[in-house]
Amino acid sequence: MSTSDRRWSVLAAEAALRIAALYPEQMNIYADRGNIAVLSRRCQWRSLDVSVTSIGLGEPLDGSRFNLIYLGGGQDDDQRRCAADLIETKRDGLLAAAANGAVLLGVCGGYQLLGHWYELGEERIDGVGLLDVETTRSDGPRLIGNVAIETSLPGGPAGATLAGFENHGGRTRLLAGAEPFGRVIRGHGNDGRSGDEGCRSGNVIGTYLHGPLLPANSWFADWLITTALGAATPLVPLDDDLELEAHRAACRAAGLSG
Secondary structure (H helix, E strand, C coil): CCHHHHHHHHHHHHCEEEEEEECCCCCCCCCCHHHHHHHHHHHHCCCCEEEEEEECCCCCCCHHHCCEEEECCCCHHHHHHHHHHHHHHHHHHHHHHHHCCCEEEEECHHHHHHCCEEEECCEEEECCCCCCEEEEECCCCCEEEEEEEEECCCCCCCCEEEEEEEEECEEEEECCCCECCEEEEECCCCCCCCCEECEEECCEEEECCECCCHHHCHHHHHHHHHHHHCCCCCCCCCCCHHHHHHHHHHHHHCCCCC
16 A cells, blocks of 8 residues: 555544534525535545434534534525524534534624624624624615626635636625625625625635535635645545536636636
């Protein structure tokens, strides 16, 4: 057995991806379960230990138990209910998980709730403040359509493309010092004007890309897994012909060559 094979054997034996899926019944309007399925399968295909724990309304979050936490999108009424519960029962766990280096991914409504607040007219829905952003519901048209962004992540490919779909009435503004998750190539992004898409602070990421996101962007799924595991050894490559074609199709839908 080669040195690289031995290193991989050790990684496969010791690595364990522990996923917390928050509010899977309420915050799943954009097929968010598909993202969880991709993460699970790509671990299983590599013989990596993986578990998914669904955590719903009224259930506390022990941030020390998980190295990847996922929060999807929902309708405004569900988002209100989940926002209140997030503050009451899960905020401390989220803060602890982020401080421990866990990966947190919020998509659409989940992205908004990772920020400071979401304003709908005179109503303000408070978020947990892990991302230095604020969102306001606009009287203008919803930002809808296929979208592609360019992003560079630590340890990931430089200038990589993510493609997906966006559908949001909120306009998200990055506050002083906040870094976008990526730059818009096609589509609207955070507000349709700035060219920013999403926000990233350490391992906490918020984005409006869904559809779901990970089936069309397998490289990003692997980045999430690697980062959550803290793995210095790259993941074993998979036969990703279908996944790469899904990515090319999503890019073409957004107006890129793919």
